[in-house]
Amino acid sequence: MPGSFPITAVVAIHRESDEVTGAHVRDARTGEESDIHARVTVNATGAWAGQVADLAGIEGVRVLPGRGIMIAMNHRLVNTVVNRCQMPTDGDIIVPIRTVSVIGTTDQHTDDPDDHTIDQNEVDQIARRRREAGARLPERAGAAGVDRRAAAVRGRQASPTPIRAT
Ligand SMILES: Cc1cc2nc3c(=O)[nH]c(=O)nc-3n(C[C@H](O)[C@H](O)[C@H](O)COP(=O)(O)OP(=O)(O)OC[C@H]3O[C@@H](n4cnc5c(N)ncnc54)[C@H](O)[C@@H]3O)c2cc1C
Numbered sequence: 001m002p003g004s005f006p007i008t009a010v011v012a013i014h015r016e017s018d019e020v021t022g023a024h025v026r027d028a029r030t031g032e033e034s035d036i037h038a039r040v041t042v043n044a045t046g047a048w049a050g051q052v053a054d055l056a057g058i059e060g061v062r063v064l065p066g067r068g069i070m071i072a073m074n075h076r077l078v079n080t081v082v083n084r085c086q087m088p089t090d091g092d093i094i095v096p097i098r099t100v101s102v103i104g105t106t107d108q109h110t111d112d113p114d115d116h117t118i119d120q121n122e123v124d125q126i127a128r129r130r131r132e133a134g135a136r137l138p139e140r141a142g143a144a145g146v147d148r149r150a151a152a153v154r155g156r157q158a159s160p161t162p163i164r165a166t
Helices: 046-055 120-134 139-143
Strands: 008-016 019-027 033-037 063-073 093-097 100-104 146-157
Touching (some): 046 146
Antiparallel strands (some): 093 100
16 A cells, blocks of 8 residues: 555556546555546646556656655644744744644655655754754753654656657
């Protein structure tokens, strides 16, 4: 099962000549398979868009998967989003969400959109950045530790290439 856990996963694309006419899907919970017929089919699968285009035999949809991690600190460090004024880098935005604060990396290239590894070095680096930012944060920021961590992958368009059906 892909790391993104689509509940209804497209496993094949129906085509009639040059036209996409729907998809064959599988319910990840029950394993049940079914067909969906459509006049228009939108491929909105982010980092997986290239793989899904491949299912349709469409060449040229090149998506670069980028993996990043987010950590939730076990305190609400700030009451509004804090974004450091510098060139974008890891851990430069702190987002308060209810009782925690979320900080993340930007992303780094991976060949596999299902790559959800969490590298402890990245976690440590974010914690370090948070401490640097903490110089201007309230005193309670000093006590914050890592509560939860997660990894995700996003897709970025590679240099455009002509898209064509094979
Ligand atoms: C590391 C990282 C950094 C980010 N940085 C930023 C940022 O700086 N600024 C910002 O605005 N946003 C950022 N984001 C958010 C993100 O890039 C997008 O805003 C958004 O989540 C991408 O939307 P999407 O619809 O293209 O893809 P997704 O939200 O990934 O949606 C794709 C969906 O397709 C599903 N799927 C995959 N394969 C199949 C299949 N075979 N069948 C059916 N469904 C399938 C997946 O399960 C998923 O639900 C970041 C995300 C990550 C992971």
